[in-house]
Amino acid sequence: GAGVSQTPSNKVTEKGKYVELRCDPISGHTALYWYRQSLGQGPEFLIYFQGTGAADDSGLPNDRFFAVRPEGSVSTLKIQRTERGDSAVYLCASSTSGGPGHTGELFFGEGSRLTVL
């Protein structure tokens, strides 16, 4: 498809389990972002990749969260020892460039809804 693809669309897991969420950005987009949206809130920044490297991971809440983008395209967000507070919609977005001169428009996927029981 032409848009940002995220899998799974829904994930239900038990407290303490490990979870992986996948994002396939728009082809050619070098910048990739993960955001988290809790109920009644706006998207909250987690991490930004420019190419293969994580240029800014300051939004990751703690060391249970980790993300990779090994080939500069697909990215995986990994959550260890999940907690009930991790329940949210995890949004992936991509853009052509993240640097100065760019208007800031990000193209979002439909999100992965994570529920931790």
Add this chain to the structure above:
Amino acid sequence: DQQVKQNSPSLSVQEGRISILNCDYTNSMFDYFLWYKKYPAEGPTFLISISSIKDKNEDGRFTVFLNKSAKHLSLHIVPSQPGDSAVYFCAARDDYKLSFGAGTTVTVRA
């Protein structure tokens, strides 16, 4: 520390009338401001943006106004249509990162 605030969680407007959504921010380093629209079970989609050096940008039924001295922006939708019923997020860019408000749910009544 929420840098972008949308203080109205909801707005109800009659079809054909104007919808006005408001947004306030605190960070003077923001250089672009954007509005996103979100339907249930879908990701946010870009609607309109404005550079910090402009005070108005218009695109069809949508106009965004920026008041830098007040650190305030607004989105006007006129005329409002039933398909405009959605959650609208205000966002602001600092370098590569977007910060979002909590959103305003707009309901357009027939």
